[in-house]
Amino acid sequence: MSELQKTIEPSPPRRLNYINHDWSVASWLWPKDHKRIGVMYLVTITFLFFLGSMPAILIRLELLTPKAHLVTHDIYNRLFTMHGVTMVFFFLIPSIPTTFGNILLPMMIGARDLAFPKLNLASYYVFLIGAILAMVSLVYGGVDTGWTFYTPYSTTFSNSAMTPMIFGIFIAGFSSIFTGINFIVTIHTMRCPGMYWSRLPLFVWSLYATSLIFILGTPVLAITLLLLAAEHAFGVGIFNPALGGDPLLYQHLFWFYSHPAVYIMILPGMGVVSELIATFSRKRIFGYHFVAYSSVAIAILGFLVWGHHMFVSGQSMYAGMVFSVLSFLVAVPSAIKVFNWTLTLYKGSLVLKTPLLYALGFIGLFTIGGLTGLFLAAMGVDVHVHDTYFVIAHFHYIMVGGAMMAYLGAMHYWWPKITGRMYPEGWGVFSAVLVFFGFNLTFFPQFVLGYMGMVRRVAEYDAHFQVLNVLSTAGASILGVGYLLPLGYFFWSLRWEPKAGPNPWNATGLEWQSPSPPPELNFEVMPTVNGPPYDYDTVALHEEGIKHV
Amino acid sequence: MNLPQIPYFLSHSASVTGERVDFVFGLLIVFATTIIVIVLAMVLFCVTKYHRHRHANREGAIDHSTKLEMFFATVLTVIALTLFAWAADVYADISRPPADTMNIYVVGKQWMWKLHQPNGREEINALHVPVGQAVKLIMTSQDVIHDFYVPAFRVKQDVLPDRYTTMWFTATKTGTYRIHCAQYCGTDHAAMIGWVYVMTQPDYQKWLDAAPANQPAIAGTPGTVGAPMATQLRSTFNAMGCIACHVPTSSVRAPRLDGIYGQAVKLQNGQTVAADEEYIRESILFPNAKISAGYPQPSLMPSYNGQLSEQQLRDLVDFVKSIRNGWPADATTQPASAEPAKDEPKP
Numbered sequence: 001m002s003e004l005q006k007t008i009e010p011s012p013p014r015r016l017n018y019i020n021h022d023w024s025v026a027s028w029l030w031p032k033d034h035k036r037i038g039v040m041y042l043v044t045i046t047f048l049f050f051l052g053s054m055p056a057i058l059i060r061l062e063l064l065t066p067k068a069h070l071v072t073h074d075i076y077n078r079l080f081t082m083h084g085v086t087m088v089f090f091f092l093i094p095s096i097p098t099t100f101g102n103i104l105l106p107m108m109i110g111a112r113d114l115a116f117p118k119l120n121l122a123s124y125y126v127f128l129i130g131a132i133l134a135m136v137s138l139v140y141g142g143v144d145t146g147w148t149f150y151t152p153y154s155t156t157f158s159n160s161a162m163t164p165m166i167f168g169i170f171i172a173g174f175s176s177i178f179t180g181i182n183f184i185v186t187i188h189t190m191r192c193p194g195m196y197w198s199r200l201p202l203f204v205w206s207l208y209a210t211s212l213i214f215i216l217g218t219p220v221l222a223i224t225l226l227l228l229a230a231e232h233a234f235g236v237g238i239f240n241p242a243l244g245g246d247p248l249l250y251q252h253l254f255w256f257y258s259h260p261a262v263y264i265m266i267l268p269g270m271g272v273v274s275e276l277i278a279t280f281s282r283k284r285i286f287g288y289h290f291v292a293y294s295s296v297a298i299a300i301l302g303f304l305v306w307g308h309h310m311f312v313s314g315q316s317m318y319a320g321m322v323f324s325v326l327s328f329l330v331a332v333p334s335a336i337k338v339f340n341w342t343l344t345l346y347k348g349s350l351v352l353k354t355p356l357l358y359a360l361g362f363i364g365l366f367t368i369g370g371l372t373g374l375f376l377a378a379m380g381v382d383v384h385v386h387d388t389y390f391v392i393a394h395f396h397y398i399m400v401g402g403a404m405m406a407y408l409g410a411m412h413y414w415w416p417k418i419t420g421r422m423y424p425e426g427w428g429v430f431s432a433v434l435v436f437f438g439f440n441l442t443f444f445p446q447f448v449l450g451y452m453g454m455v456r457r458v459a460e461y462d463a464h465f466q467v468l469n470v471l472s473t474a475g476a477s478i479l480g481v482g483y484l485l486p487l488g489y490f491f492w493s494l495r496w497e498p499k500a501g502p503n504p505w506n507a508t509g510l511e512w513q514s515p516s517p518p519p520e521l522n523f524e525v526m527p528t529v530n531g532p533p534y535d536y537d538t539v540a541l542h543e544e545g546i547k548h549v
Numbered sequence: 550m551n552l553p554q555i556p557y558f559l560s561h562s563a564s565v566t567g568e569r570v571d572f573v574f575g576l577l578i579v580f581a582t583t584i585i586v587i588v589l590a591m592v593l594f595c596v597t598k599y600h601r602h603r604h605a606n607r608e609g610a611i612d613h614s615t616k617l618e619m620f621f622a623t624v625l626t627v628i629a630l631t632l633f634a635w636a637a638d639v640y641a642d643i644s645r646p647p648a649d650t651m652n653i654y655v656v657g658k659q660w661m662w663k664l665h666q667p668n669g670r671e672e673i674n675a676l677h678v679p680v681g682q683a684v685k686l687i688m689t690s691q692d693v694i695h696d697f698y699v700p701a702f703r704v705k706q707d708v709l710p711d712r713y714t715t716m717w718f719t720a721t722k723t724g725t726y727r728i729h730c731a732q733y734c735g736t737d738h739a740a741m742i743g744w745v746y747v748m749t750q751p752d753y754q755k756w757l758d759a760a761p762a763n764q765p766a767i768a769g770t771p772g773t774v775g776a777p778m779a780t781q782l783r784s785t786f787n788a789m790g791c792i793a794c795h796v797p798t799s800s801v802r803a804p805r806l807d808g809i810y811g812q813a814v815k816l817q818n819g820q821t822v823a824a825d826e827e828y829i830r831e832s833i834l835f836p837n838a839k840i841s842a843g844y845p846q847p848s849l850m851p852s853y854n855g856q857l858s859e860q861q862l863r864d865l866v867d868f869v870k871s872i873r874n875g876w877p878a879d880a881t882t883q884p885a886s887a888e889p890a891k892d893e894p895k896p
Contacts, residue, residue, distance in 0.1 A: 152710065281599075314712065347606075
């Protein structure tokens with residue numbers, strides 16, 4: 001790639017970039033620049049992540065002892081609901097797409113912005129309003145239904161602040177739809193010359209697949225929540241059998257969105273990991289097409305497996321079997337990705353920087369999370385472990401071990417591009433190791449607890465579960481430190497770390513051809529693409545050349 | 550401090566199905582461990598051998614191989630389908646109770662379980678069963694969705710309002726095993742727990758006979774209805790007015806109830822349904838839902854939806870079941886003292 005080899009002139013001391021070109025309040029309140037909107041999302045969801053972690057801290061402390069010593073049952077129920085709702089709807093679902101997707105998608109395809117900048121801004125404010133409404137519900141005492149809002153408990157029996165919570169999630173859903181539309185149109189219409197579909201970065205492919213789920217799945221969630229609100233507020237009989245409704249209908253509608261939502265959380269993470277592995281192996285990604293198409297395959301198959309959440313709900317046995325076999329099959333494209341990542345490492349030239357550590361951590365934890373997913377797809381075994389800590393451990397391996405590791409990997413990888421500063425590598429490695437071990441210590445014991453029969457959503461448990469619960473809480477403390485450290489050193493780096501330069505990793509993507517932080521319109525010279533993606537062989541030749549001259 | 554029980558995880562399960570579940574679980578553990586070890590070994594190998602500063606032979610690295618990918622995908626698909634079929638077979642076993650079960654009714658409500666032994670003895674948050682006997686639980690909820698879960702038996706089933714769901718197990722070892730509510734059901738969900746007492750057949754019989762005074766104290770062999778129990782069912786049947794039409798001597802033409810339980814019923818629309826608990830329940834609550842062939846549409850029978858407690862409904866279903874071999878001799882006459890059915894005792 002000739003563009004890549006071009007050395008970039010040293011920047012003048014006050015080069016204008018997307019951050020410093022305009023400091024007016026209005027330009028930060030109503031930006032139409034995708035990078036600024038991405039930064040606003042980053043700040044907002046980082047706040048929401050720590051907000052969602054607080055109930056988790058209390059939950060783990062409560063579970064240190066078998067009896068409910070710290071909080072009452074009622075408070076405990078509100079805590080795990082707050083943890084679940086905040087993390088799922090207000091952190092994990094928007095996490096990577098709205099931050100790194102927003103900032104990087106146009107840069108990676110050589111565009112000046114997303115297709116609809118105002119829609120992008122609207123998506124942020126719609127999200128913010130949704131998040132504020134959910135927090136209003138907390139002020140009114142929170143919700144005690146669990147993040148799944150199963151009927152008829154949620155509509156008829158729960159005595160908690162359901163209405164603002166439902167509308168908060170309903171409104172935040174539009175943010176997802178706006179983002180999805182924006183990404184799909186941008187990828188279709190705004191690729192720079194030479195950026196064929198077969199040259200798209202894998203992160204862009206994964207965002208494309210995610211956007212498909214955003215626009216196809218989120219409306220179903222919106223409908224479901226409206227029906228829930230209708231029954232809850234006006235007594236319209238839809239889900240409550242006492243009013244002539246069907247409680248299983250709710251579960252079908254809810255999981256029709258919420259299972260694909262799991263892929264909303266993990267697919268962008270897979271895209272990030274593909275980028276990290278290629279960059280830090282100094283090698284082309286193995287099986288580019290398989291990795292790219294498997295994202296789309298996961299997005300499509302992901303819509304057909306919702307019933308595996310309902311094997312013990314009273315759903316028909318034969319329906320269950322169809323959902324089970326499809327759930328096994330959706331594991332195949334995921335496994336293909338892991339297979340390709342490890343083969344990319346093979347004969348590579350591995351640079352063990354923090355982002356790669358997170359990517360390797362992702363591979364390990366996602367593999368465990370995915371394989372334990374097979375235990376839950378296996379109907380006979382699911383009957384036993386459904387609604388136990390086995391399920392809790394499984395989805396935390398996917399959502400925290402997978403999505404969160406990828407999020408932190410992306411954070412370290414693109415931090416120099418977003419802010420123009422490096423992060424402290426030593427602290428980065430240290431906290432990556434802490435997160436990995438803390439995570440495993442927290443959640444691995446929960447697999448055992450689940451098979452032993454400890455059910456989820458309980459503030460009290462039988463005494464013989466205590467040892468494993470104490471281990472889990474100990475792990476959570478380590479994990480907490482691992483999450484707080486980056487918060488500290490990223491702030492610190494803004495002032496005291498060295499400037500990054502345009503391409504600190506010698507990576508091939510178009511985003512690295514622009515200065516760091518990028519100018520308002522992304523590129524000083526609009527790029528064209530002349531070669532395949534991840535062409536690290538050419539980069540390697542170039543590096544060799546420098547060494548020998 | 551109590552000594553911790555031996556965790557179920559390390560011991561064998563205590564039911565026939567549980568042994569099959571544990572076997573598939575073991576199979577999955579072996580499969581998953583193999584894959585995890587391979588991935589881990591591969592990553593560690595690459596990290597050490599192909600570290601940037603290590604000299605290693607990096608010649609001949611390839612970046613794609615459709616053959617390899619297809620081979621990998623095919624092997625995985627075959628393994629996945631095998632595991633699916635194995636686990637689905639166990640699930641079919643769990644879903645379909647055998648014919649000769651001892652039936653126990655379970656009513657879940659916030660936040661307790663009420664169970665009814667075949668002879669009418671009631672239990673709260675406790676279930677006594679004989680070892681080696683297939684037990685079927687016919688369950689419903691009075692309020693929200695609950696879930697009856699016995700970890701040692703490796704079975705659970707959601708318990709839904711306004712509907713019967715069933716689950717079954719055959720305990721293989723005497724002992725005491727936890728019951729949990731596994732579906733979150735509100736404030737005291739965590740406290741909605743109980744015990745299953747698995748006893749030898751003689752011990753179970755002794756326990757049945759030693760019923761407290763306020764319980765129907767006549768022993769019935771499991772699977773049949775004891776005499777006082779039959780009286781209670783009959784009185785509900787009479788008190789609810791069913792007797793007006795559904796007895797052979799009635800002048801109103803209504804479907805015969807004796808012997809109907811377990812039979813195939815032909816419907817107006819040509820379909821055939823099995824007259825199980827669910828069908829009888831539905832026909833009481835919504836007489837127009839499935840009208841037997843040859844009877845007027847809409848049905849002459851009023852809907853009992855909202856008129857009956859779960860206990861009364863259960864009594865009626867049980868009564869229909871108790872006359873599967875014909876009416877008792879005195880059934881066609883109105884008993885002199887048709888006392889109204891008792892409401893459920895409050896916990």
